Amino acid sequence: xxxxxxxxxxxxxxxxxxxxxxxxxxxxxxxxxxxxxxxxxxxxxxxxxxxxxxxxxxxxxxxxxxxxxxxxxxxxxxxxxxxxxxxxxxxxxxxxxxxxxxxxxxxxxxxxxxxxxxxxxxxxxxxxxxxxxxxxxxxxxxxxxxxxxxxxxxxxxxxxxxxxxxxxxxxxxxxxxxxxxxxxxxxxxxxxxxxxxxxxxxxxxxxxxxxxxxxxxxxxxxxxxxxxxxxxxxxxxxxxxxxxxxxxxxxxxxxxxxxxxxxxxxxxxxxxxxxxxxxxxxxxxxxxxxxxxxxxxxxxxxxxxxxxxxxxxxxxxxxxxxxxxxxxxxxxxx
Amino acid sequence: xxxxxxxxxxxxxxxxxxxxxxxxxxxxxxxxxxxxxxxxxxxxxxxxxxxxxxxxxxxxxxxxxxxxxxxxxxxxxxxxxxxxxxxxxxxxxxxxxxxxxxxxxxxxxxxxxxxxxxxxxxxxxxxxxxxxxxxxxxxxxxxxxxxxxxxxxxxxxxxxxxxxxxxxxxxxxxxxxxxxxxxxxxxxxxxxxxxxxxxxxxxxxxxxxxxxxxxxxxxxxxxxxxxxxxxxxxxxxxxxxxxxxxxxxxxxxxxxxxxxxxxxxxxxxxxxxxxxxxxxxxxxxxxxxxxxxxxxxxxxxxxxxxxxxxxxxxxxxxxxxxxxxxxxxxxxxx
Numbered sequence: 001x002x003x004x005x006x007x008x009x010x011x012x013x014x015x016x017x018x019x020x021x022x023x024x025x026x027x028x029x030x031x032x033x034x035x036x037x038x039x040x041x042x043x044x045x046x047x048x049x050x051x052x053x054x055x056x057x058x059x060x061x062x063x064x065x066x067x068x069x070x071x072x073x074x075x076x077x078x079x080x081x082x083x084x085x086x087x088x089x090x091x092x093x094x095x096x097x098x099x100x101x102x103x104x105x106x107x108x109x110x111x112x113x114x115x116x117x118x119x120x121x122x123x124x125x126x127x128x129x130x131x132x133x134x135x136x137x138x139x140x141x142x143x144x145x146x147x148x149x150x151x152x153x154x155x156x157x158x159x160x161x162x163x164x165x166x167x168x169x170x171x172x173x174x175x176x177x178x179x180x181x182x183x184x185x186x187x188x189x190x191x192x193x194x195x196x197x198x199x200x201x202x203x204x205x206x207x208x209x210x211x212x213x214x215x216x217x218x219x220x221x222x223x224x225x226x227x228x229x230x231x232x233x234x235x236x237x238x239x240x241x242x243x244x245x246x247x248x249x250x251x252x253x254x255x256x257x258x259x260x261x262x263x264x265x266x267x268x269x270x271x272x273x274x275x276x277x278x279x280x281x282x283x284x285x286x287x288x289x290x291x292x293x294x295x296x297x298x299x300x301x302x303x304x305x306x307x308x309x310x311x312x313x314x315x316x317x318x319x320x321x322x323x324x325x326x327x328x329x330x331x332x333x334x
Numbered sequence: 335x336x337x338x339x340x341x342x343x344x345x346x347x348x349x350x351x352x353x354x355x356x357x358x359x360x361x362x363x364x365x366x367x368x369x370x371x372x373x374x375x376x377x378x379x380x381x382x383x384x385x386x387x388x389x390x391x392x393x394x395x396x397x398x399x400x401x402x403x404x405x406x407x408x409x410x411x412x413x414x415x416x417x418x419x420x421x422x423x424x425x426x427x428x429x430x431x432x433x434x435x436x437x438x439x440x441x442x443x444x445x446x447x448x449x450x451x452x453x454x455x456x457x458x459x460x461x462x463x464x465x466x467x468x469x470x471x472x473x474x475x476x477x478x479x480x481x482x483x484x485x486x487x488x489x490x491x492x493x494x495x496x497x498x499x500x501x502x503x504x505x506x507x508x509x510x511x512x513x514x515x516x517x518x519x520x521x522x523x524x525x526x527x528x529x530x531x532x533x534x535x536x537x538x539x540x541x542x543x544x545x546x547x548x549x550x551x552x553x554x555x556x557x558x559x560x561x562x563x564x565x566x567x568x569x570x571x572x573x574x575x576x577x578x579x580x581x582x583x584x585x586x587x588x589x590x591x592x593x594x595x596x597x598x599x600x601x602x603x604x605x606x607x608x609x610x611x612x613x614x615x616x617x618x619x620x621x622x623x624x625x626x627x628x629x630x631x632x633x634x635x636x637x638x639x640x641x642x643x644x645x646x647x648x649x650x651x652x653x654x655x656x657x658x659x660x661x662x663x664x665x666x667x668x
Contacts, residue, residue: 035369040393056623059374118620285663286452289390289656291623322623329619330664 056322090119390656424453
């Protein structure tokens, strides 16, 4: 495909690189401009050149602030008094809560009762009201919509919203800027996927600048709905009723908007087992000196486990967050 | 003092900014160019603008690689066969071992038997031979000199060497480059001190570009020889026979060369208790998502504890390393 025809195709997608440029302008004064890191120890371990995008260094400890703030900045003044409501296992919760505080809006977050304690506490610390639900028996979307109706609040979706995807896309835009400054082109770019908003945004930004780059979603083995859906060419849920230590990556099926993008721009979905994720969290502690939460480490886990054919390639791994309870972290690094 | 007279004075010191420029050229292809980070959570916590220089992201997990590689690159080809010998509690050990591997030289490291296990193991992993000694009863310098004599090895001092100080000074040079790019001038710059090589190099680089900046060494309360010596105007040992969790900062007296620099360029020495250091390590885990070892966190600890008059100032804190055993780390973050 030529660059031109690719650009034309991209215009038909729900988000394009101009949307991401606009999000970058909205976020400039509020989001952290995270660096692009490299590690001699990692390069030696995997035998190729790797760059890391450390989104645990982002405001709230994950990339989620980007999408939430970009979306919420678009809420008209007249509607801000009603506040916002969101459902989230924790990172979107913090992103929305932090954005709401900056924008001076009340925020209510519907969180699963088994979300990590640190994520619940941090969400409250940003001033949000937290409403807990039972992950196995209650419908979080219904609870959130009910609150939105009663309070006149705006529902801030975690991924299936063009402004959220565009906000997450600034991660990819920054990767491209920093790679260009280094004079290096990425061959493979990997980002974790739950609903798929991050990887959709990253893919949109990266493919606009590096059309030859191969984009991959990374998921826990037991929550492999992107891998399945990309193989099938249509949205499919994961088969598992299992759990994973990757609490941030437990969506059951790709988003509609995100999959419209990902099905066109991603080459494949890769997975890593919880054991492999644990090894990656420990590697990041010992060798990278970065605190990565399990869900944030799934791409690194797949790379370290040899699930990515990386030999001779320049690989970029998005480490999407670092919000992990201290007791789980202590177990994973020991 | 005018800038010119300060520059003239600096020329009399053992290391000047041209030496640091030269070190930067030597290190360019081998050291990691660490970023300058900021954290909204930290700025909010201390109520001012803070930048962090995260040297745990450096090759070997601390700044020490810089000085070791710069020094060892100067060893003539004819002397490289004899290898190098060094004494170190762990971070200089790894820096020397990693530099020796790159330069294809044998390395022997004299380490205290109570050095953190991870530091001993990582030093061996770089291919160095490790010789343990009893910190309380044996003279590590004598052991190292004996090895140097027997093997024809070059002794690589941990701090009292102009090329080592110049290598550590590249930390300050990078801080200046990144601050200049942001259009921000540092008011206060803090770096941990054991023998004082890092803070001497950083002070030399920062004062050359920002003569008005206030430079401070940071130490554990029980190992406050820089604070005492700066007050006294001459090298004085700390009074303590105590221990500290800051295993990297247990030198008993400032170096001669380093103090010649530090007594001229530092405004004061600040300290933090082990309890305050533990809080800083936990803060870095929860809020910064950076793995900082106790000795690397002592400047941050002093800032968080309110020991630095930071209100309204732009503060730069050097986080000097992240090599900490998992079991101690688990205790500190819980």
